[in-house]
Amino acid sequence: MWKNIIVEVREHTAYVTINRPDKLNALNKATLQELQEILGQLKVDIEVWGVLLSGTGDKAFVAGADIEEFVGLSATTSKELTSWVHQEIMDVLYHFPKPVIAAVNGFALGGGLELAMACHIRVASEQAKLGQPEVALGIIPGYGGTQRLPQLVGRGKAMEMILSGEMISATEALDWGLVNHVVPQEQLFSSCEKILEAIYRKSPQAVALAIDAVNRGLENPKSGYEREIAAFAEAVETQDFKEGVSAFLEKRKPNFR
Structure with missing residues (x-):
């Protein structure tokens, strides 16, 4: 049904996987539109109690936005794009009434990190790398990074990540409070499922x-x-x-x- 995203519901958990491995699961507009529709469906599906969000493969969660689509953007069209992504995807995830866990299985950069930060909980594999590299492209984080990153890691560390554009390791992300847990790659999904199962036992x-x-x-x-x-x-x-x-x-x- 979906071209860029795989959705599978097992034991009341919706496994939502960004599926563009040749692009390291980068978010193009078509993928974002699919994600918007999927979240709308999962929100009202009474058989779905929680969501586990990840990316295909073991290289990337989401390596960022699809930069090719940024070429030729005007101030007006870029504002329309970022406003839509904020309102229809990132804010929907952030306020989702069911628990959403990001299984960060590799690179989470730019829009990918912003997608993970919109989730309620983040669990990273030991090989994950996280960052906001937008300044290297002459732009800034546009999908919530300048606001949600300081909430999670504090102003100083957020400034360091955003202004330098450098990646941090999963261990650093844990120390900084950006992720909840760091686990071996092979334990990533089972660790997320354990958290969801604990939540499912509650009201x-x-x-x-x-x-x-x-x-x-x-x-x-x-x-x-x-x-x-x-x-x-x-x-x-x-x-x-x-x-x-x-x-x-x-x-x-x-x-x-």
Whole structure:
């Protein structure tokens, strides 16, 4: 069905794989359009509880945007492109109501790193390399890198990565807080699946509310507290809350819907 992306659902997890190995899985507009449609479908699919995002092969997660498509861009068309990618893909991922884990299986550069940063959790293989090399092309990160990278690693380290354009290793990314875990390549998917399985045992309604509250606070700390209070109030009205409390008092595992 999809030309540039492979989608497979197994045991309630949607495995979404950017499939352009000859281009190191670079994001061209056609791939981004497919990703937009796929995310829209997965968001409402009740059989899908979470998403594992990766790239084909063991060389690259996503090596960046497809630079060939940048040739001849005007200020107007580039603004339209980046606005669309922000609103329809990166922000959708960032606010996705189900857990999304990026399995960083190789190079995550430029738009590829920005795609990974839009996910909720990042797990990298030991061979992964991460970076924002845009300044070497005379541009800057345009898919959220100047905003999400400082949130994850702090202003100083983000400035170093963005201004130098140099890549960092998976170990450095772990030390800096850019990824959650670094594992051997052969354990990458099983490590991601283990995290998702732990989340699946919890209330899906509470998970969605927690994602929203955390994101709201990062965007605006004051409104984040307000959203946490409102989300907590929403949670206590759900069937999941009743089931969770009953299971706790009855000393059994909860059976969430």
